[in-house]
Amino acid sequence: MRHYQPGSVVQMVRDAIVGRCRHIAPRTFLMVAAAVTGLVTGVTAYLLKKMIVFVSKSVIGIIHPDGFSLWFVLLALCGIILSAVFQRYVVRDYVEDGCSRIIMRDLRERKYYLKKRDMIAAFMASSITLGFGGSAGAEGPIAFTGGAIGSNLGRFAGARKSDVRLLIGIGAGAGIAGIFQAPLGGMLFTLEIMAMPMTTWAVMALALGCVTSAMTSASLAGFRIDFPVGSFSDFSLGLLPAVLLLGLFCGLYSVYYNTTGNIAAGLIARVRTWWGRAVVSGLMLGVCVSMVPMLYGEGYSAMGRLMSGDYGVLGVNSVFSDMATPPSLILLAGAVLVLKGIAKASATRGGGVGGDFAPTLFAGCVAGFFFAQVSDALFGVRLPPVEMAFVGMAGVMAGAVRAPLMAAFLVAEMSGTYRIFFPIIIVAAVSYATARIAERVIRNVKSCAERAR
Structure with a gap:
């Protein structure tokens, strides 16, 4: 019989859970673990x-930007530096280079036991980055956090390595589902982006x-839809x-979007010191946001x-805030x-x-809105700008x-409607095919140019 010290309550609870789990059928255990992982991840996403929102309102409440303001440069610079300092000196872990890519790399290297600090590292660092104006999203950090929750939950319950691996994928998908309130989107993230091979029971646990x-996330948020269109x-x-x-158009723009992002990332990577990279990236972000506060x-x-x-939101808090004519809207959307x-x-x-x-x-x-405005201004073809903007989200x-x-x-789940799902799936498919073909052509041209030298 084990004798527990007063401070070993957690170990006592763990031993009790592990002992109980040994008497549960493996499939039943996987379903229960998936539900608990989803519950905890949903709360974390909320x-x-x-x-x-709290960090953003706090910093905006201090500076009160009205019109064009260089405060955006300072905010972006402070946010990137604080996030880098937090990663380097507080959690001593680096998650800035793509949270989803880190999970997939660990899975390829068969590293199924993620660190406990991974459950808070991306959460806190992304709160700082995005709260100070970082032009990114929360889905990568919450997918990483969900994967870490699943891994540590499986490890705590004494699960097999194969089950811990599945719980990482389930936690990552649950993170996407919770942050977007989109269960199908979360499932497809694990199956399409992470490309995890799964059995029928594993897919059911993922669902x-x-x-x-x-x-869980939707109930805590009062079942509000992100885009009540x-x-x-x-x-x-x-x-x-x-x-x-x-x-x-969305496919060609996607190639431009990735290309410019890779060029900017390459310029930042040339800086040797971590603080130098933080300063350069913060200044670059600040300049972009100050030029286009949207x-x-x-x-x-x-x-x-x-x-x-x-x-008018296209020009809010910028030097172009008074522009509302169609030609000006095209220029503002193009700048974005x-x-x-x-x-x-x-x-x-x-x-x-x-x-990402x-x-x-x-x-x-913005691309869908830009496309509708250009078609009207140049060709006299009036397209519904709201529907084009909505469909364009899936395209890019x-x-x-x-x-x-x-x-x-x-996109359909975030808006709560499948009424125009047909054009959504068409735009997504055409954009995907266009981007794949365009990048293949670019690679072939580059290789031909290199051989011709």
Whole structure:
């Protein structure tokens, strides 16, 4: 019989849980562990949203930006530096180089036991980065946090390595489901992005974890929809050519978005010291946000305003805030598209922590609006700007992230409507194919040019 010290209550509870789990069928254990992982991850996703909003309101309340302000440069610089310092000296772990990529790397290297500090490292670092205006998303950090929760929960319960591996994927998918309130999107993240091979029972456990996380996060948030876009009109086949062209445009823009982001990341990586990279990336981000303040933060509120018909949000707090004519709106939307890839890379590659999905949704929203405005101004073809912006979200995400199914279902679930799902899936598929073909052509041209030298 074991004798426990007064301070070993946790160990006593763990031994009791492990002893109980040994008498549970493996499939039953996996389902229970998936539900618990989803529950904890859903609560964490809700808390992460609240933390980002709290930090953002706190810093904005101090400076009160009104019109064009260089305070955005200082905020971005402070956010990146504080995030880098937190990672280097507090948790002593680096998660800025893509949280999802870190999970997939650990899985390839068969590192199934993630550190306990991984459950708070990305959570806190992303709260600082995004709260101070980092132009990225919270989905990467919460996927990493969810994976760490699943790993440590499985380890605490004495699960087999194979089950711990599955719980990492379930936790990561539950993180996506919780932050977007999109259970299908979370499932497809694990299956399409992480490409985890799963049995039927594992997929069922993944579904349970994602649904539990999404429902937990949604219930804590009062079941509010991220993008209450109202009712769309029925899709007309007469818009099919425009939808196909929008998919082509989104695919080409996705290549530009990734290319500019990679160039910016390469410039930051040339700086040898960690503090130098933080300063350079912070200044780059600050310049982008000060030029186009719509790039501040995750951009969900700006996207909601744009899709509700408030087109003035494109120039809010900028030197162009008084411009509201169609030509000016085209220029403002174009400026957002030009700088978004650079701003996202600056927020995540020099010490800041953020995700890749929200920036592509944001860019897609503006790209769809830009496409509708250009078609009206140059060709006299009037397209519904709100519907084009909504559909464009899935287009850029599918082309930039290479996940057309996840992009289509994620956008539909976030808005709470499948009424225009047909154009969404078309734009996502065309954008994905266009981006793949365009990048293959670029690689072939580069290789031919190198051989010709």
